[in-house]
Every structure is written in structure tokens, then in C-alpha cells.
Amino acid sequence: MSSLVVADTQVNTDSEGRYCLNDLHKAAGGLSQHQPAKYFSNQQAQNLISEIGEHAVTRIRGRGKAQGTYVVEELVYAYAMWISPSFNLKVLRAYKQLQTQGIAVADHAAADLLANPLVYLERVLEQAKQLEAANRIAVAERNVAVNTIAKVSRTLKEVGRKLPNVNLNKLPSSLLKLGYFYRGSDGTYRVYRSKSHLFSEKFIEHKGWNVITPTEQGIQLQR
Known part of the structure; x- marks a missing residue:
């Protein structure tokens, strides 16, 4: 799976393809009033979660990079719109670019990419290696789960x-x-x-x- 990048921030995903809301919060500027917990406290968010189903949100605890709150695509857009229309537009464009081209480039990084393409290529290859390794682990764990x-x-x-x-x-x-x-x-x-x-x-x-x-x-x- 390719990585979603919003405002030069990589948005991690879990094994089910849900997106990390904490990464989106960081991409939006990290203001306290935009924390995921505050979004979930409003009734509109709760209604949307109920409509989507129990798989809409999951939380990963621990100390690694993977910890955080992960949500399905529909909640990504809803959370982005809750923050601001301009941030929602950034998310929509990043996701569209990801789907059509397999990689998303932040607007402000375009010039640097053209000037230093090898640097960006190395980063993309490293991400690809990490994703491939994560996919292999996920498949192995899924097989173990089925058997046990x-x-x-x-x-x-x-x-x-x-x-x-x-x-x-x-x-x-x-x-x-x-x-x-x-x-x-x-x-x-x-x-x-x-x-x-x-x-x-x-x-x-x-x-x-x-x-x-x-x-x-x-x-x-x-x-």
C-alpha cells in the first residue's frame, strides 16, 4: 500500500488500511483544539461512527510509532472538514494524487523534488521496503491467527x-x-x-x- 502524505506528513495505516488520525492532526498544525479526542466528543462524529460500524475506529496503544487512533477513509474526510475546509481540500487532493499516481507530493516540496530527485527516490524506496516488510508480517500473523x-x-x-x-x-x-x-x-x-x-x-x-x-x-x- 502506498503512503498518504498530507502537508509533508506521512499518514500511517494499520493492517486493516485505516489511517492514523494523530498523523492528520500533526499535518493540520497540531493545535490542541483539533485533537482527535475533541473531534470524537461531538455528536456528529459519534453518529457517523455508528452509521459506519464498529470497524470505523481502532486504537493502538504502546510506545512505538504505530500507536494512535486509526479510522476509515470516511472519517478521515469528516475529521479534516471539522478542522477546516482548506485542510479538507488538502486531504482530498493528497488522497486523489495517491490513488492516481501512487505517491503524493506536498505542494511546497515540488521544487525541492525536481532539484534533488535522488534524495526523494531514496526515501520512497525506503518506505517501500518498510511497507513490504510490514505486509509480510501482517500476512504471517493473519495465518497464525486463523490457525489458533x-x-x-x-x-x-x-x-x-x-x-x-x-x-x-x-x-x-x-x-x-x-x-x-x-x-x-x-x-x-x-x-x-x-x-x-x-x-x-x-x-x-x-x-x-x-x-x-x-x-x-x-x-x-x-x-
């Missing part, structure tokens, strides 16, 4: 069968009601510390969510 998700789900259900008052069709919410899980501030399921001997959690940074599996002691419940 059924096993993890089955094991959780087997443990759930040994716990009283658990609805196996709504396993996470049932375990939440019974005091095994709770919802974090970002809406993800977390394991109570007092139940960590039964369930463990691992944060998948590039996906932005926790994977919960039973521990060896938790598995013993099914035996």
Missing part, C-alpha cells in the same frame, strides 16, 4: 463450562458479569488481578486489543 483462534475460543469455552451461570454464547460478557473480566477505559475486556491465576491476557500492539486465554490452572477446571 479456534483453539483459543474452544479452550475458553471448555473452561467456561466448568464455571456456574456462564452463557457460552456470550462468554466474555458472562465472565464479566461473574467478576472474572472487566472492561477497560477503551472498551476492551481485561482480567481482574484476583483472577489472573485462571486467565492471562496479552496485548497485541498493532491490533490494539487484548487476547485472553486460560492459564494452566484455568485449564485444570475442565479436567
Whole structure:
């Protein structure tokens, strides 16, 4: 996937092709009144998210460059228009250029590109290498997920069968009601510390969510 560049700022994407709103905020000037959190606090944004569906927004936590809030294309345009019509126009033009030519050049960088084409070519090649490596990793992780998700789900259900008052069709919410899980501030399921001997959690940074599996002691419940 080619990179979207707005106002000389590269806008990162996640494995699902969503765009980093934090990068767009930076491209717009980084003013505090334009922070993504403030955009999401308005009702119009919430209505649009509800209309698009739960896949519209995801958050990647951690300390790497990938951390941030990622949104689908429709929300990119809506966020840009919320900032200003002129910024929305910059985003529209950058995206159009990306789609038609595969690479977008900021207006103010055009002269420098013509004067120093090799410098820009090196940057593009480096980005291409990074994207190719990221794609290979994403494919490998997707294959691993396909092979393991059924096993993890089955094991959780087997443990759930040994716990009283658990609805196996709504396993996470049932375990939440019974005091095994709770919802974090970002809406993800977390394991109570007092139940960590039964369930463990691992944060998948590039996906932005926790994977919960039973521990060896938790598995013993099914035996």
C-alpha cells in the first residue's frame, strides 16, 4: 500500500488500511483544539461512527510509532472538514494524487523534488521496503491467527463450562458479569488481578486489543 502524505506528513495505516488520525492532526498544525479526542466528543462524529460500524475506529496503544487512533477513509474526510475546509481540500487532493499516481507530493516540496530527485527516490524506496516488510508480517500473523483462534475460543469455552451461570454464547460478557473480566477505559475486556491465576491476557500492539486465554490452572477446571 502506498503512503498518504498530507502537508509533508506521512499518514500511517494499520493492517486493516485505516489511517492514523494523530498523523492528520500533526499535518493540520497540531493545535490542541483539533485533537482527535475533541473531534470524537461531538455528536456528529459519534453518529457517523455508528452509521459506519464498529470497524470505523481502532486504537493502538504502546510506545512505538504505530500507536494512535486509526479510522476509515470516511472519517478521515469528516475529521479534516471539522478542522477546516482548506485542510479538507488538502486531504482530498493528497488522497486523489495517491490513488492516481501512487505517491503524493506536498505542494511546497515540488521544487525541492525536481532539484534533488535522488534524495526523494531514496526515501520512497525506503518506505517501500518498510511497507513490504510490514505486509509480510501482517500476512504471517493473519495465518497464525486463523490457525489458533479456534483453539483459543474452544479452550475458553471448555473452561467456561466448568464455571456456574456462564452463557457460552456470550462468554466474555458472562465472565464479566461473574467478576472474572472487566472492561477497560477503551472498551476492551481485561482480567481482574484476583483472577489472573485462571486467565492471562496479552496485548497485541498493532491490533490494539487484548487476547485472553486460560492459564494452566484455568485449564485444570475442565479436567
